[in-house]
Amino acid sequence: MSNPIEKLVHELSKLPSVGEKTALRLALHILRQPIDYGRALAKAVNETVEQICFCENCYNLSLEKLCKICCKPSRVQEMICVVEDIADLLAIERTHHFSGQYHVLHGALSPIDGIGPEELKIKELLVRLQKHPEIQEIIIATNPNVNGEATALYLSKLLKPFDHIKVTKLASGIPVGGHIEYLDPNTITQALERRLEFV
Amino acid sequence: MSNPIEKLVHELSKLPSVGEKTALRLALHILRQPIDYGRALAKAVNETVEQICFCENCYNLSLEKLCKICCKPSRVQEMICVVEDIADLLAIERTHHFSGQYHVLHGALSPIDGIGPEELKIKELLVRLQKHPEIQEIIIATNPNVNGEATALYLSKLLKPFDHIKVTKLASGIPVGGHIEYLDPNTITQALERRLEFV
Numbered sequence: 267m268s269n270p271i272e273k274l275v276h277e278l279s280k281l282p283s284v285g286e287k288t289a290l291r292l293a294l295h296i297l298r299q300p301i302d303y304g305r306a307l308a309k310a311v312n313e314t315v316e317q318i319c320f321c322e323n324c325y326n327l328s329l330e331k332l333c334k335i336c337c338k339p340s341r342v343q344e345m346i347c348v349v350e351d352i353a354d355l356l357a358i359e360r361t362h363h364f365s366g367q368y369h370v371l372h373g374a375l376s377p378i379d380g381i382g383p384e385e386l387k388i389k390e391l392l393v394r395l396q397k398h399p400e401i402q403e404i405i406i407a408t409n410p411n412v413n414g415e416a417t418a419l420y421l422s423k424l425l426k427p428f429d430h431i432k433v434t435k436l437a438s439g440i441p442v443g444g445h446i447e448y449l450d451p452n453t454i455t456q457a458l459e460r461r462l463e464f465v
Numbered sequence: 466m467s468n469p470i471e472k473l474v475h476e477l478s479k480l481p482s483v484g485e486k487t488a489l490r491l492a493l494h495i496l497r498q499p500i501d502y503g504r505a506l507a508k509a510v511n512e513t514v515e516q517i518c519f520c521e522n523c524y525n526l527s528l529e530k531l532c533k534i535c536c537k538p539s540r541v542q543e544m545i546c547v548v549e550d551i552a553d554l555l556a557i558e559r560t561h562h563f564s565g566q567y568h569v570l571h572g573a574l575s576p577i578d579g580i581g582p583e584e585l586k587i588k589e590l591l592v593r594l595q596k597h598p599e600i601q602e603i604i605i606a607t608n609p610n611v612n613g614e615a616t617a618l619y620l621s622k623l624l625k626p627f628d629h630i631k632v633t634k635l636a637s638g639i640p641v642g643g644h645i646e647y648l649d650p651n652t653i654t655q656a657l658e659r660r661l662e663f664v
């Protein structure tokens with residue numbers, strides 16, 4: 267492990283879905299680029315881990331104690347969208363059609379992987395709801411797979427005692443631009459059951 | 466681009482087969498690890514690009530002007546194995562059955578991608594052969610695909626004028642541990658044609 271390239275391969279192979287062979291390929295690619303690329307990459311990694319933290323309120327990425335979304339007074343304070351991951355938050359932000367707050371769980375319940383409620387930011391959500399009685403709606407936007415659905419169900423039960431809060435989830439159906447022929451039977455069933463009347 | 470995480474996603478997405486979504490996933494993974502991981506990764510990238518260069522003789526990776534293989538007096542000086550890439554060199558080294566020198570071309574001829582002889586370390590190989598009249602054999606170990614075979618053919622013609630040098634290539638056939646039923650017809654044909662007599 268004295269050789270820098272061996273160290274680099276070792277570190278890169280800890281990344282998700284990067285095995286030792288891919289790590290070597292990435293390391294050789296970095297070496298073949300102009301030296302400025304490697305320098306910029308190292309700097310970006312360093313600045314990210316040194317400067318980025320999680321927002322104390324919603325657990326989004328942040329440079330400060332509170333993230334940009336939590337700090338923005340123009341965002342609706344009465345509505346929280348609960349997501350599994352920061353990538354989901356970013357996907358929803360890209361729609362420009364949600365102006366409320368977020369709460370990032372940082373995962374979904376998954377007993378097989380040893381991820382229970384304690385591993386997620388669920389307790390923090392409850393504390394937040396107690397601190398902010400102005401919150402009127404929680405949109406549970408977990409992924410529509412086994413773990414995501416289990417998390418949504420768990421959360422919905424946990425939120426029952428908050429009588430003044432409406433708990434909703436994202437609509438299921440045919441994705442816009444999707445092909446019905448390639449969709450799974452569950453999605454088509456949901457789309458049929460929740461069919462909309464032309465108005 | 467003021468946000469460190471955006472910068473990191475931008476730099477990571479320049480890696481081969483890493484799109485913007487994968488880059489975000491990698492960046493979030495780095496952030497979720499203990500901070501020491503990000504620091505170690507950045508350090509490894511930095512040390513690699515600052516310390517590693519290409520050997521002046523064979524174009525292997527090296528910490529010095531000449532790589533460890535070129536410097537080792539116990540290695541046979543009369544034989545050079547020409548490979549496309551450093552990963553190929555490492556794979557051959559792992560066999561512990563080759564004790565000669567290497568020459569890394571850093572690619573294979575590929576007119577479609579604009580890679581001609583000038584882009585590879587071919588001129589450097591010829592200079593090396595002129596400088597070292599003791600070299601008696603060149604093993605061309607390019608990959609057995611279209612680009613690799615074209616490179617091997619090109620090299621073999623280029624080496625014709627060196628009357629004293631034997632030019633060889635790796636044997637084709639059934640890989641050890643391979644399943645005949647899953648092998649392509651070309652490989653089986655080669656293995657049939659070059660069949661070996663029991664002795």
